[in-house]
Amino acid sequence: MIGSFYEFFAGGGMVRAGLGERWSCLFANDFDRKKAETYRLNWRDDAMFCEDIRHVTTTRLPGAADLAWASFPCQDLSLAGGGAGLRGARSGTFWPFWRLVTTLRGESRAPAIIALENVCGTLTSHRGRDFEELCRVFAEGEYRYGALIADAALFLPQSRPRLILVAVRDGVTIPEGLSVDAPAPPFHPKTLRVAVGGLPQELKRDWIWWSLSTPQPRNLALSDLIEDEPPDVSWHTREQTAALLGMMSDVNLEKLRAAKSEGRTIVGTVYKRTRRDEDGRRIQRAEARFDGLSGCLRTPVGGSSRQLVVVVKGRKVRTRLISSRETARLMGLPDEYVLPANYNEAYHLTGDGVAIPVVRFLADQVLEPILLHRDVRPRQAA
Numbered sequence: 001m002i003g004s005f006y007e008f009f010a011g012g013g014m015v016r017a018g019l020g021e022r023w024s025c026l027f028a029n030d031f032d033r034k035k036a037e038t039y040r041l042n043w044r045d046d047a048m049f050c051e052d053i054r055h056v057t058t059t060r061l062p063g064a065a066d067l068a069w070a071s072f073p074c075q076d077l078s079l080a081g082g083g084a085g086l087r088g089a090r091s092g093t094f095w096p097f098w099r100l101v102t103t104l105r106g107e108s109r110a111p112a113i114i115a116l117e118n119v120c121g122t123l124t125s126h127r128g129r130d131f132e133e134l135c136r137v138f139a140e141g142e143y144r145y146g147a148l149i150a151d152a153a154l155f156l157p158q159s160r161p162r163l164i165l166v167a168v169r170d171g172v173t174i175p176e177g178l179s180v181d182a183p184a185p186p187f188h189p190k191t192l193r194v195a196v197g198g199l200p201q202e203l204k205r206d207w208i209w210w211s212l213s214t215p216q217p218r219n220l221a222l223s224d225l226i227e228d229e230p231p232d233v234s235w236h237t238r239e240q241t242a243a244l245l246g247m248m249s250d251v252n253l254e255k256l257r258a259a260k261s262e263g264r265t266i267v268g269t270v271y272k273r274t275r276r277d278e279d280g281r282r283i284q285r286a287e288a289r290f291d292g293l294s295g296c297l298r299t300p301v302g303g304s305s306r307q308l309v310v311v312v313k314g315r316k317v318r319t320r321l322i323s324s325r326e327t328a329r330l331m332g333l334p335d336e337y338v339l340p341a342n343y344n345e346a347y348h349l350t351g352d353g354v355a356i357p358v359v360r361f362l363a364d365q366v367l368e369p370i371l372l373h374r375d376v377r378p379r380q381a382a
Contacts, residue, residue, distance in 0.1 A: 003066035003371045004112070008053060008097050012349045013039045014331060015069050018203075018359025019367075026062050029053060034345050041338050046253040053096045061100070064109035066371055070097045071117040071354050085125040086133055091118075098137055105141060109280040112172045112374065113367060114138075117354055120149060123163060123195040131195050133166060134205045143167035145198075146179070148187035153293055154215050155357035157222040158330040160296045162358070166210060166366055175373040178366060180211045188211050207338030212365045221337075222292055225330060226309060228325030232343050241319045242309070244270065247286035259290045259312040268320070269294045270308040297327055297351040300344055324350070333358030353356075 002022045007015050010028040012035055028048045030036050036050035048059055072094045084093055094116075104110045116134065120225035123131050138145040145167035147302045152160035168174055183193050188209060196207060236244070248256065259266040275285045288310060291297060300306050324339050324346035331350050339346040 002368055004063065004070060005067040006061060006065045007047075008068065008100075009072050009093075010039060010048065011035045011071075011241055011353050012337075013043055013048075013331075014353040014356050015071065015359050017333065018354065018356040019138070019339075020360065020364055023067075023363075026065050027060065029056055033039045034340055035349055038338065038340055038349060038352075044348060053100075056096070056100065058100055058103045058107060061104065064104075065111050065349070067113045068101060068111040069116065069117070070094070072097060074119040074121075076259040083125070085130045087238045094134075098141075098228055099177060101141065104162075110141075110169055112169050113370060114143065114165075114167040115342065115362070115367070116167075118163055120161050120163050120191060128195055128198050130261070132199055132203065135199060135250070138165075138167045138202055139206050142170040143173070144170065144206045144208055146210045147192060149188045149189055149192055149226055150210065150358045152331075152355035152358055153218070154186070155220075155361065156332055156355060157218070157220055157225065157293050157329055158295075158297065159293045160355055162348050162354075164358075164362060165210075166362070167209075168370060172370065173367050174208070178211055178369055181209070183209050186213075186214065210366055212361075215317075217362060222269070222294055224284060225326055225341050226267055226311070227323055227326060230320075230325065232325075232346075233321040233323050235318055235320045244286050244319050245317065247272065247284060248288065249275075249285055250376060252286065252288045255290055256310075256312065256317070260315060260317075261312060266290055266312040268312070269322070270310050272308075273304075294322070294330055297330060297347075297363055299351045300347045306347065327351065 001024055003144055004024040004026050006026055007013065007028040010016070010030045013028065016025050016028070017128045025043070026331065028039060030039065030048070030050060031052045032378070033050055036048050039048045049056070067307045073091050082093070101110065101114065128281045136147060145165060147163060147165045149161055149163055195205070199207070221290070245256065259268065268288050270286050272284055273287055274282050277283050295307055297307065298305050309320055309322050311318045324343055325335065327347055327350040328339055331353050332355055333350070340349060345351060
C-alpha cells in the first residue's frame with residue numbers, strides 16, 4: 001500500500017479510480033445523493049459519507065490520511081460563471097474543506113499532501129485575488145505549494161484543461177528532481193506563469209515548480225469511443241440534423257465541408273452556444289470541431305449544454321446527443337463502471353468529474369514519489 005487519502009467532493013470516485021488499488025480510501029464525501037449512491041455501488045465499501053461539507057467534522061475522518069484531494073465546485077470560478085469566486089455559494093465550499101484541514105492540523109494529523117483541482121479560471125478570478133488567497137491559506141497552514149495545468153487531451157480525446165494545486169506539509173521532504181527552478185512546458189503555460197508572477201513576494205518564497213515528464217503521445221482517438229447504436233440516445237432524424245446544421249455559422253459550415261471532402265468517416269462534436277449576430281441579437285449557434293477531440297464535458301443545465309456527436313461519411317451526416325457511456329469513456333472510466341440509469345444523472349456525474357488518467361499521471365509523477373521517499377529511512381551506523 002502506497003498511501004491513504006480522503007476524497008472530498010468525490011462524485012463517483014474518479015480520483016479514487018485514478019489513484020488505484022495501492023491507495024486506501026479512508027473517507028469520501030459528496031452532498032449529491034445520486035452521486036453518492038453511484039460511488040457506493042461501484043466501490044462497495046462504507047467510505048462514502050453523503051453530507052454537505054459544511055456539516056462534516058473531523059470526527060467523521062478516520063486515521064491520518066497521507067493525501068486530501070478536493071475537487072471543489074467550479075461554477076463561481078469559471079469564466080462562464082457569475083464571478084462570485086471563492087466567496088460564492090458553490091466555489092465557496094472550499095472554506096469548509098479548509099476548516100477541516102485546519103482542525104486536523106490541530107489534532108496532529110494534517111495530511112502530508114493536499115491536492116486541489118479546479119478550472120483554469122481560478123487563476124484570473126477577481127483579477128488573481130482568489131488564486132492568491134488559495135496560496136496564502138497554504139502558506140499560513142505551513143504548506144509549500146505549486147501548481148500545474150493538465151489537459152485531459154494529453155491522455156484522452158477530450159479538451160479539458162484543469163488547474164491542479166499540490167501542497168506539501170512543512171517537514172515532509174520533497175525528493176530531488178521533483179522540482180525545478182523555472183517553469184517548463186507543457187504543464188506551466190503562460191497563464192500560470194503570469195498568475196505566479198503576480199503573487200506577493202512572501203508567497204513566492206513557498207512556491208514550487210513541479211517537475212513532470214512529458215507523457216507519451218496519446219493513441220486513443222475520439223472515433224474509438226463512439227458507439228454505433230447507444231442504448232440511451234437515438235440518432236436524429238434528417239429534419240433534426242438539418243435544423244442543427246442550419247444553426248451553424250459560415251465558419252462552422254466550412255469545417256463541415258472540409259470533413260465531407262475527406263472521403264472517409266470523420267467523427268466530430270457540436271455544442272450549442274448563445275452568440276450575438278451582426279446586429280447584436282443573441283441567437284443560438286451550433287459550433288463544431290473536427291480536430292479529433294471532443295469539447296470539454298460539462299454538467300447538463302438545459303439542452304444547450306449537452307454535447308452532440310456528428311459523424312460525417314462522404315456526403316452523409318448523422319447527428320445525435322453524446323451517450324452517457326461515451327461521456328464516461330471520455331473521462332477514462334472503464335465500461336464496467338456502473339453509471340446511473342438516468343441519462344442526465346449519468347452526464348452530470350461524468351461532466352463534473354476528474355479525468356482519471358490525469359490523476360494517475362500526477363500520482364506517478366509527484367504524489368507517490370513524495371510518499372515513497374518519506375518511507376525510506378537511513379541505515380543506522382554500525
